[in-house]
Amino acid sequence: GENVEQHPSTLSVQEGDSAVIKCTYSDSASNYFPWYKQELGKRPQLIIDIRSNVGEKKDQRIAVTLNKTAKHFSLHITETQPEDSAVYFCAASIFGNEKLTFGTGTRLTIIP
Amino acid sequence: KAGVTQTPRYLIKTRGQQVTLSCSPISGHRSVSWYQQTPGQGLQFLFEYFSETQRNKGNFPGRFSGRQFSNSRSEMNVSTLELGDSALYLCASSPGQGGNTEAFFGQGTRLTVV
Numbered sequence: 001g002e003n004v005e006q007h008p009s010t011l012s013v014q015e016g017d018s019a020v021i022k023c024t025y026s027d028s029a030s031n032y033f034p035w036y037k038q039e040l041g042k043r044p045q046l047i048i049d050i051r052s053n054v055g056e057k058k059d060q061r062i063a064v065t066l067n068k069t070a071k072h073f074s075l076h077i078t079e080t081q082p083e084d085s086a087v088y089f090c091a092a093s094i095f096g097n098e099k100l101t102f103g104t105g106t107r108l109t110i111i112p
Numbered sequence: 113k114a115g116v117t118q119t120p121r122y123l124i125k126t127r128g129q130q131v132t133l134s135c136s137p138i139s140g141h142r143s144v145s146w147y148q149q150t151p152g153q154g155l156q157f158l159f160e161y162f163s164e165t166q167r168n169k170g171n172f173p174g175r176f177s178g179r180q181f182s183n184s185r186s187e188m189n190v191s192t193l194e195l196g197d198s199a200l201y202l203c204a205s206s207p208g209q210g211g212n213t214e215a216f217f218g219q220g221t222r223l224t225v226v
Contacts (some may be wrong), residue, residue: 032212042218044155045201045217050136051212089155091155098145098160098206098215099145099160100157100204100215101157102147102154
């Protein structure tokens, strides 16, 4: 089955700097890659997603890149703010399959 | 539009007991998936229901089961509880009709087994 690895497990960044979180997946049939943000005590919420027919997607300060050949995708957050502090999860799934395989999460701390 | 609702929010059970958790999806969503979240294992897929049928299943023992009703509400049952079943159980709903779209999560049910 699919396996998703996520690095780093913890990341501390000065406010205003950029943060990058990386994930690799094993199943070449995976073609949908969402990123979820989970604040303490709250539900995971989708912040951005990308499909395999696209190499990069941006939404304001957040971007995701996908390298299908290498089977890895990354989340980039620019101009980080204190409210970006949370746990971020990457995930992968196959088209038409609702099952999401998650990475183990990255705890991002923004230092004021 | 109301979000995904899970009940109860918190549960404390004793080893050997059984428990039933409930999930009401977003109106119009027909797919409900369940995940177990623990500090050590992250989010792990339990199963997915669509139109009252289990469509996908993760690698959990048979003590974990579920069902879905005609109104798309879903329940998850865990029998013969073990200490290791202590976790946050999340359900997620999506339209489920082809393609990959956002899965909306509920607040979760935190189960503690003592």
